[in-house]
Amino acid sequence: MSGNSQKQPNRIALLTSGGDAPGMNAAIRATTLYALHHGIEVIGFKHGYNGLIHNEWMALDEPVVREIIGSGGTILKSARCEEFKSPAGMQQAADNLKALDIDALVVIGGDGSFIGLTKFKQFYPGQTIGIPGTIDNDIDGTDHTIGFATAVDTAVNAIDKIRDTADAFERIFLVEVMGRKSGFLALNVGIACAAEHIITFENFSNPGIELQHIASKIHRIKKSRGQCSYLIVSAENLYPGGANQLASDLADYASIECIPCVLGYIQRGGDPVAKDRILATHMGAFAVKQLLAGHTDVMIGIDGQHCLQVPLASSTKHYKEVNASLLAIQEDLQDLL
Ligand SMILES: Nc1ncnc2c1ncn2[C@@H]1O[C@H](COP(=O)(O)OP(=O)(O)O)[C@@H](O)[C@H]1O
Numbered sequence: 001m002s003g004n005s006q007k008q009p010n011r012i013a014l015l016t017s018g019g020d021a022p023g024m025n026a027a028i029r030a031t032t033l034y035a036l037h038h039g040i041e042v043i044g045f046k047h048g049y050n051g052l053i054h055n056e057w058m059a060l061d062e063p064v065v066r067e068i069i070g071s072g073g074t075i076l077k078s079a080r081c082e083e084f085k086s087p088a089g090m091q092q093a094a095d096n097l098k099a100l101d102i103d104a105l106v107v108i109g110g111d112g113s114f115i116g117l118t119k120f121k122q123f124y125p126g127q128t129i130g131i132p133g134t135i136d137n138d139i140d141g142t143d144h145t146i147g148f149a150t151a152v153d154t155a156v157n158a159i160d161k162i163r164d165t166a167d168a169f170e171r172i173f174l175v176e177v178m179g180r181k182s183g184f185l186a187l188n189v190g191i192a193c194a195a196e197h198i199i200t201f202e203n204f205s206n207p208g209i210e211l212q213h214i215a216s217k218i219h220r221i222k223k224s225r226g227q228c229s230y231l232i233v234s235a236e237n238l239y240p241g242g243a244n245q246l247a248s249d250l251a252d253y254a255s256i257e258c259i260p261c262v263l264g265y266i267q268r269g270g271d272p273v274a275k276d277r278i279l280a281t282h283m284g285a286f287a288v289k290q291l292l293a294g295h296t297d298v299m300i301g302i303d304g305q306h307c308l309q310v311p312l313a314s315s316t317k318h319y320k321e322v323n324a325s326l327l328a329i330q331e332d333l334q335d336l337l
């Protein structure tokens with residue numbers, strides 16, 4: 001449950017955790033500047049929760065964050081941290097925060113980071129706030145996460161180029177995008193690239209059926225249009241063996257030659273698009289407002305144009321499904337393609 005603590009913070013700490021996402025720097029900048037504006041001192045722990053445990057930090061002031069709104073990655077570095085999952089790791093992290101007089105901890109990260117932060121409440125009595133930063137957009141309680149818009153644009157730019165060569169050679173391409181266990185990237189990227197076929201967690205039943213479905217569609221299209229380019233966009237971690245296996249199975253099952261292409265880490269890098277810079281600025285400042293109002297154990301979300309706060313634990317409780325009406329539109333259009 002979200003709570004309301006009485007004392008106003010004097011000194012807060014930030015960290016970025018889990019998969020880095022474009023716009024994390026913009027969130028560091030906004031949170032820092034807004035806190036400084038209210039007379040709150042800010043430090044940043046490095047390498048995610050590792051920095052908390054090993055007391056690795058840097059002061060965040062105006063010159064440090066002034067020019068980082070447009071840069072990808074995170075100046076605080078990010079990491080995954082097994083040690084933080086143990087009570088001993090959490091206790092060490094809490095002891096370090098206490099020794100540094102940190103009144104509040106702001107974590108910019110994904111759902112794993114928030115699960116960790118929720119548990120950390122048992123060890124740390126200060127205020128805690130989560131700002132959602134992940135390219136996957138897989139966090140409940142917010143329309144968008146920081147980094148998603150940039151990752152979609154990056155993938156679309158790359159796939160548009162693949163489409164050019166697919167058109168020139170009238171070839172079939174199968175592009176696998178990231179998303180861990182979520183189909184937001186696949187669906188949104190696929191729609192923006194006018195993919196003939198999109199495979200996401202919400203429309204995938206099993207490998208055999210998917211194979212039949214793709215093969216019959218491609219055969220139908222070849223019959224009506226002749227040789228042509230054809231683009232399949234698939235979410236990762238869905239078809240067993242990924243894009244390479246699906247391409248190989250299509251060859252074995254239906255003699256369809258399809259070129260697999262795993263887009264990979266290109267989707268995590270690059271300068272954040274304006275939408276992510278604005279979202280990060282909005283969320284960072286809103287997070288500080290929540291701290292000043294005494295809130296704790298909450299995540300910042302965006303609902304339409306408005307920032308809101310939701311209990312941190314609820315953001316990781318439910319699987320966030322892709323927009324059903326967008327998926328339905330795609331399915332209707334797929335029949336025409
Ligand atoms: N169950 C957990 N208990 C404690 N800490 C966790 C837990 N799950 C994740 N974390 C912490 O959060 C970090 C980031 O989580 P991860 O799932 O890798 O990325 P993301 O936050 O991007 O989803 C982990 O490396 C770990 O330090």
Ligand SMILES: O=P(O)(O)OC[C@H]1O[C@](O)(COP(=O)(O)O)[C@@H](O)[C@@H]1O
Nearest residue numbers: 018019110111134135136178179180
């Ligand atoms: O960087 P790693 O550890 O290889 O993780 C890859 C995963 O990280 C992501 O890029 C981002 O996921 P998180 O934001 O949840 O960490 C996923 O899309 C991908 O499955």
